[in-house]
Amino acid sequence: MEESARESAGELRRLVARELHDRVAQTLTGMLVDLENFKTEPVGWDDVKKQLDTVQDSTREVLKSLRELLHDLRGEEAVSDTFVDAVGDLVARFEQRTTIKANFDVLPGWPKYLTTPASVNLYRIIEEALTNVRRHSGARAVSIVLQPYLDDYMAVIVGDDGRGVDTDESWLAGMGTLGMKERAVILGGELRIESHTGDGTTVRAIFPKEQLMPKPGTDQ
Numbered sequence: 001m002e003e004s005a006r007e008s009a010g011e012l013r014r015l016v017a018r019e020l021h022d023r024v025a026q027t028l029t030g031m032l033v034d035l036e037n038f039k040t041e042p043v044g045w046d047d048v049k050k051q052l053d054t055v056q057d058s059t060r061e062v063l064k065s066l067r068e069l070l071h072d073l074r075g076e077e078a079v080s081d082t083f084v085d086a087v088g089d090l091v092a093r094f095e096q097r098t099t100i101k102a103n104f105d106v107l108p109g110w111p112k113y114l115t116t117p118a119s120v121n122l123y124r125i126i127e128e129a130l131t132n133v134r135r136h137s138g139a140r141a142v143s144i145v146l147q148p149y150l151d152d153y154m155a156v157i158v159g160d161d162g163r164g165v166d167t168d169e170s171w172l173a174g175m176g177t178l179g180m181k182e183r184a185v186i187l188g189g190e191l192r193i194e195s196h197t198g199d200g201t202t203v204r205a206i207f208p209k210e211q212l213m214p215k216p217g218t219d220q
């Protein structure tokens with residue numbers, strides 16, 4: 001757990017470093033070189049105006065990159081700070097974009113705080129399950145439930161009333177399914193897709209409680 005928390009923090013740092021390098025530092029360096037060259041040239045007012053236009057364009061480009069980067073960072077943070085709210089927003093957006101009725105239930109006993117990797121991975125699992133409902137199910141309704149399970153487990157369940165698919169051995173899982181399963185394994189859990197043609201589809205993931213909750217006295 002601590003290992004994977006460290007890994008995802010490391011991944012995030014690498015992402016930010018890469019983006020700052022490619023999209024911000026490179027553009028600013030280019031601007032500096034251009035301005036330096038420009039200073040040494042004897043030019044008229046028209047040239048100055050042209051150069052100012054170029055500097056303006058480059059500044060806009062850097063700002064746009066920074067905004068995108070901040071947006072990406074906030075996206076991850078929003079998920080880790082208030083997981084239930086983030087899922088609530090996701091479900092609300094899903095309902096706005098589809099004609100499928102979505103019901104979101106958080107049952108008593110679901111932890112108030114989750115670790116950052118738990119929040120991010122559970123959020124992505126629910127997001128992919130809902131994407132599949134929208135793309136493949138033809139469902140009229142979907143239900144998303146977060147609940148305690150037995151004494152030491154937590155369950156995330158996304159079930160629809162759509163056309164379903166026979167999930168026997170011949171069933172071919174796509175990248176979406178593999179990704180959901182991988183994320184469940186990262187959290188020490190297990191994810192199953194239960195479905196039969198004509199009888200809806202249910203994604204059911206179970207996790208040991210201790211894998212999702214921050215250890216007392218830490219912020220992870």
Ligand SMILES: Nc1ncnc2c1ncn2[C@@H]1O[C@H](COP(=O)(O)OP(=O)(O)OP(=O)(O)O)[C@@H](O)[C@H]1O
Nearest residue numbers: 132133136137162164165173174175176177178201
């Ligand atoms: N809720 C659902 N209702 C009906 N069929 C589904 C549902 N979810 C998945 N499926 C079926 O299972 C297949 C595999 O889903 P999976 O998410 O793994 O891949 P995908 O959605 O086809 O592609 P992607 O890699 O973009 O997610 C789908 O192509 C679809 O046939």
Ligand SMILES: [Mg+2]
Nearest residue numbers: 132174176177
């Ligand atoms: Mg999919």
